[in-house]
Amino acid sequence: MPNKHTIGHFIDGELISGGERAQDVYNPATGAVERRVALADKTTVEAAIASAHRAFPAWRNTPPLKRARVMSKLKQLLEQHAEHICQLITNEHGKVLSDAMGELQRGIENVEYASYAPELLKGEHSRNVGPAIDSWSEFQPLGVAAGITPFNFPAMVPLWMWPLAVACGNTFVLKPSERDPSSTLFIAQLAFEAGLPPGVLNVVNGDKEAVDTLLSDPRVQAVSFVGSTPVAEYVYATGSAHGKRVQALGGAKNHAVVMPDADIGNAVNALMGAAFGSCGERCMAVPLMVAVGDATAEAVIAGLKAQIATMKVGPGTAAGVDMGPLVTRQHFDKVSGYVAQGVSEGALLLVDGRGVAVEPGCEDGYYLGPCLFDHVKPGMKIYQEEIFGPVLGVVRVQTLQQAMDLIDAHEYGNGTCIFTRDGEAARYFSDHIQVGMVGINVPLPVPVAYHSFGGWKRSLFGDLGAYGPDGVRFYTRRKTITQRWPASGVQEKAVFNFPSNQ
């Protein structure tokens, strides 16, 4: 494909063309190759790390208010270029434009949070912890931090990471998804335009070779990862073995519980968006609905079927489209394979989205219509594994406790939600469920930028979640200083017991 433009890297404030390896980037709406993306080799990644390492001392000493002002300016630029960024997202990811706008807006909120850096970094101070002794804790930047991000939020997830990291005084090397790299690279260039000095943010496109270089280079102090659980576990183990601080957010299989007393109409509307929005390619999507009672299951299924029948599937750029294509042919084949698997496992396929009709010109796109299964059971692969597509399975139970036992037994613990009018049931559910993010009549309980995002169990490796207060702690190291200025002329004896306020 020599005539296609190849996207390179952004190192030391400059666009750099790639090395020898490259791969195709598709428009999933048409199946056409739009461009190519370079896959950085070790030397290119090391050049990015070296640039970040060089930039660190000056950036660390730049007053937090000045660093924060770059974020304020970046927020303006992101708003100004929002339409273009969303076009880039939709052309490579496939999600509908309004959803791309939603993702970008959530990303901008993280930039806004990072612009509070001076307030976030104020530290803690105690006077007179002993006679004439004061003590304080500072939150110092770590040095070079790295981010490795997934395809499904090419703007938002990188914006969870580097704005806060650099606002805290670190420098950064970002390795975005090789499947939809354009919006990520464009945003990095905007950050430079907003005033980030060269080297403070570098972007290397690539694959495992780039990731492995970031995980083993001693100059990289911390790694934030978001992606699938097998890779998250690998990144956590490898980065930790190299002495780095690592947070690795993984996959999910989120259950929505619908209680018999729920407002069924609202629950159905919420489930439609949560299951089929972004073609199910969200780590907070709801691929499983647990109905408490058969009457609940019947009512919700009737509502879902009616709404699915009106859904429009097509290119994400077309007006009136509810759901775009899956991201790649390979992923389309994988998700379609799960639908076949569900049938052979004995689940009841009520709505089959395979072979969905699309408009002329889109026949080679990766379209799968919404799929709905009833009688999904815990032993089935379509229950256990993350499908990451527009496939919603209904599981039937008789009590809330049975629903909660199912959720707690699952390997993932990213998000969950309950639909009910019973405050006591909702409170019991949110108090006891073994999941990190819980919605009560809220289908996608993604925390806002000033809280933090993190699942439990095999949905997060590491102690701290992404962005918000956890992000500030992740990208800084506490240093506690204890200081004493005895009155002049006072001579004290040596003390051999451990000093205390006894």
Ligand code: NAD
């Ligand atoms: P992925 O794991 O395939 O890729 C994520 C990143 O890791 C990419 O940058 C990729 O280049 C890199 N990578 C892939 N294979 C690698 C390997 N063998 N060694 C080293 N690096 C490797 O994930 P994806 O398909 O891009 O994204 C979808 C997944 O991400 C889903 O599982 C989804 O649940 C998860 N996700 C989780 C969250 C969360 O916050 N928990 C958010 C978004 C997506």
